[in-house]
Amino acid sequence: MIKVVKDFDYPPAILLKKGCLEHIKKATEEKNGRIYSSNNYGHADVLKQLKDEIYHGKCSYCESKSEHVAALQVEHFRPKKELKKEKQGDESHNGYYWLGYEWSNLLLGCPKCNGKGGKSTRFPISGKRVYDGSPFDSSGEIDSFDRTRLIATNSPLIDEKPLLLNPEYDEPGDHLEFDNLGQIKGITERGDATIKICKLNRDALYMERQKVLDPFVNEIKRLIYAFEIKKIDIEGLRYLVEGVFDAIVMRTKPEEEYSLWGRYIFKKFEYCVLSRINSVYHEPIREAFKLYCNRLPVEEKNFLEFQTS
Ligand SMILES: [Zn+2]
Structure with missing residues (x-):
């Protein structure tokens, strides 16, 4: 809601x-x-x-x-x-x-x-x-x-x-x-x-919300794998993970299904996304996320802060 x-x-x-x-x-x-x-x-x-x-x-x-x-x-x-x-x-x-x-x-x-x-x-x-x-x-x-x-x-x-x-x-x-x-x-x-x-936690609805989060986590894991097999370097990882951040921001828009959940994922990125990634990679991804947030237009930043705080 x-x-x-x-x-x-x-x-x-x-x-x-x-x-x-x-x-x-x-x-x-x-x-x-x-x-x-x-x-x-x-x-x-x-x-x-x-x-x-x-x-x-x-x-x-x-x-x-x-x-x-x-x-x-x-x-x-x-x-x-x-x-x-x-x-x-x-x-x-x-x-x-x-x-x-x-x-x-x-x-x-x-x-x-x-x-x-x-x-x-x-x-x-x-x-x-x-x-x-x-x-x-x-x-x-x-x-x-x-x-x-x-x-x-x-x-x-x-x-x-x-x-x-x-x-x-x-x-x-x-x-x-x-x-x-x-x-x-x-x-x-x-x-x-x-x-x-x-009944906002009915099984089918809960599963739909999981389907919002899982692709973000899976995509980051895929990028980490690409890094591990040396298909991309650490800079490539930092750069490409921004595509995931873009996708999360998209899910915060009012036109999107479950946008309150999307806003929560963005606001609690560490808790919702990072906690499910190998901790060895927390630091570079956290840094990339911070830089990404700092570059967001002020209105967008205010909107996301306000809506999910
Ligand atoms: Zn309904």
């Missing part, structure tokens, strides 16, 4: 059409989030904006590009239907029935993160639970529609303090880190909760 930029003030026009406002009105009156139509919240314009402009074709939670096997879906961060109870004795909650078409509540989920075994209708919080809401004033008239009452970063929703991280306003790198094999770890309560809710 990486932080993305979404302008909450400019929702796709379809979400504000009269028909949609009428749905919201009905859902609010009946306290029923089941009446929303996926033809609207999952409309091609909404999907296109989320997929192409905000999430780069990746799941909001696990950063997988799963389109070749299963379509990414527009999902409700706060479930529109009845919430699943986290433990016995939890108070029942009708779902956030007033947020079915709210732009700040629409993310992009893969079936694994968002489906039955994953997030589904779970929404644990550590703050004050909001049970009711409406974008209309007490008259209930459509003309009184006021979106500011729906936006996730406004009170009262923000005061719920959701445990699940939201890539549209949280900085996931402050809550999540990895081990040197790609196992994701929480460094805060919210990080832990997010991993648990979306």
